[in-house]
Amino acid sequence: NQRRKEAKKAQVEAEFEELSEEPAAGGFPVPPLDLPHYHGVQHKEIPSGTN
Incomplete structure (x- = not known):
């Protein structure tokens, strides 16, 4: 799990x-x-993704 x-x-x-x-x-x-939280919020707000 740690890995x-x-x-x-x-x-x-x-x-x-x-x-x-x-x-x-x-x-x-x-x-x-704050990156993990920001990353999660970003994906929720932008379902299509930015890739």
Whole structure:
């Protein structure tokens, strides 16, 4: 379970790095600790996804 959590964290961090390169992400500076919550909220608000 711990291994899965670490993998998820790495995935979220990688996706956030991609998002922060996009202009739209510039308006939403998010501290690393808040990232998992922000990531979850973003997917709920944007069902189609940004990929």
